[in-house]
Amino acid sequence: MNLFFIAQVFVIPVEQPSVRVEDGKAIVSWTRVDTSVSKYDVYRKVEGEENIVRIGETKDTFLIDTTLIPGKTYRYMVRSFAPDDSTFVDSRWSQPVTLQQKQEQAEKRQYILGVIARERFPVLIFLLFFGFLFFYYYNQARMGKEIFIRRLAGLDAIDEAVGRSTEMGKPVVFVHGLTGLDDPTTISAIAILKYIAKKVAMYEIDLIVPNTDPLVLLASKEAVKEGMLEAGRPDVYREENIMFLTTQQFGYAAGVNGILVRERPGATFFMGYFYAESLVMAETAYSIGSISIAGTTAITQLPFFIAACDYTLIGEEMYAASAYLSRNPVEIGTIKSEDVAKVVLIFAIVVGVILASLSQLGIAEHLYEAYKALWSATGG
Numbered sequence: 307m308n309l310f311f312i313a314q315v316f317v318i319p320v321e322q323p324s325v326r327v328e329d330g331k332a333i334v335s336w337t338r339v340d341t342s343v344s345k346y347d348v349y350r351k352v353e354g355e356e357n358i359v360r361i362g363e364t365k366d367t368f369l370i371d372t373t374l375i376p377g378k379t380y381r382y383m384v385r386s387f388a389p390d391d392s393t394f395v396d397s398r399w400s401q402p403v404t405l406q407q408k409q410e411q412a413e414k415r416q417y418i419l420g421v422i423a424r425e426r427f428p429v430l431i432f433l434l435f436f437g438f439l440f441f442y443y444y445n446q447a448r449m450g451k452e453i454f455i456r457r458l459a460g461l462d463a464i465d466e467a468v469g470r471s472t473e474m475g476k477p478v479v480f481v482h483g484l485t486g487l488d489d490p491t492t493i494s495a496i497a498i499l500k501y502i503a504k505k506v507a508m509y510e511i512d513l514i515v516p517n518t519d520p521l522v523l524l525a526s527k528e529a530v531k532e533g534m535l536e537a538g539r540p541d542v543y544r545e546e547n548i549m550f551l552t553t554q555q556f557g558y559a560a561g562v563n564g565i566l567v568r569e570r571p572g573a574t575f576f577m578g579y580f581y582a583e584s585l586v587m588a589e590t591a592y593s594i595g596s597i598s599i600a601g602t603t604a605i606t607q608l609p610f611f612i613a614a615c616d617y618t619l620i621g622e623e624m625y626a627a628s629a630y631l632s633r634n635p636v637e638i639g640t641i642k643s644e645d646v647a648k649v650v651l652i653f654a655i656v657v658g659v660i661l662a663s664l665s666q667l668g669i670a671e672h673l674y675e676a677y678k679a680l681w682s683a684t685g686g
Contacts, residue, residue: 320339322398323397332382334384334400344391345365346363353380353381377404378404383396384397428680435650443639447634447635460619460623461619461630467573473572478506479514480502481562481587482578483576483577484583485578487522495624497627499533502575503532503533513544516565517550517551555583563587563590567594570596571591574591578601579602580604580611585607592614597616600615605621608620629641
């Protein structure tokens with residue numbers, strides 16, 4: 307009897323269990339406070355009734371009750387057993403929980419779906435519109451029809467820059483930014499590099515490509531090799547001219563400046579995402595009399611390139627460059643559909659501004675509210 311009494315003293319009950327109802331089931335959980343407990347029994351009672359029902363046992367700290375009846379309110383209690391299962395202690399009863407009627411749940415679900423549908427409808431319309439534009443222009447380009455893309459002065463000047471280097475008997479230098487292959491700007495820069503390599507191979511001059519990222523280095527080698535192969539001059543390819551400098555920002559800038567001063571190229575291309583080193587390299591290229599063509603999506607560096615370089619690809623012109631040079635149907639379809647979608651959105655904004663202005667004057671207020679609700683991503 308004394309041993310039994312000691313066991314009773316040292317069985318510590320769990321605290322009040324917590325209960326949440328999900329998908330018609332009650333999940334009863336609690337915190338283990340006594341590691342010597344061998345198992346837990348979970349009991350349930352209905353509010354207003356005396357009957358207590360054991361719904362199961364577990365060695366974990368939770369139990370799922372799947373036998374709830376909608377509309378009834380339940381409380382739960384956890385019983386902790388000593389290691390020999392001869393002694394137990396009970397927790398306090400949980401807070402009451404109620405399983406809502408199925409009809410109420412269905413109405414709530416329908417309401418939520420209706421709100422989602424109303425909020426996302428403008429997005430759906432835009433996606434369908436953009437998808438139609440893409441496939442239309444993609445098919446047009448694949449069938450060989452000429453798709454107009456605005457001329458980019460910086461890309462048109464590539465032939466001029468390479469030709470000038472050829473006349474002077476000087477190499478061409480292509481400088482990457484500091485980001486890796488996970489940056490879309492770097493991928494676009496490699497597409498431009500391939501086109502430049504093709505032109506350089508036709509004129510049989512050197513192309514020097516310093517790199518700051520090992521993966522970009524490998525991609526640059528492949529791009530230059532493919533470009534020269536497409537030009538029919540794989541013998542012009544010089545692997546030693548595509549080198550790795552350093553991953554350090556200003557160490558890379560110093561290395562590029564050293565190449566520019568020693569080689570004095572006739573044309574220098576700065577393509578990629580740049581940081582504070584941009585002006586340092588661009589000024590060096592200007593000081594040696596090289597034609598400089600830059601392209602970046604770094605907003606903070608664009609003013610320096612525009613001031614120090616002869617031509618600059620601004621922002622998304624970098625992304626359009628690949629389509630502009632390769633005339634690939636997929637890229638043409640993407641660029642052209644984006645341009646048309648932008649025109650439509652600009653027109654919609656202008657109409658919205660006009661209607662908002664009229665609404666402030668007390669004119670066409672209902673029309674403005676309907677128009678705002680049509681384009682709102684939050685259902686108005």
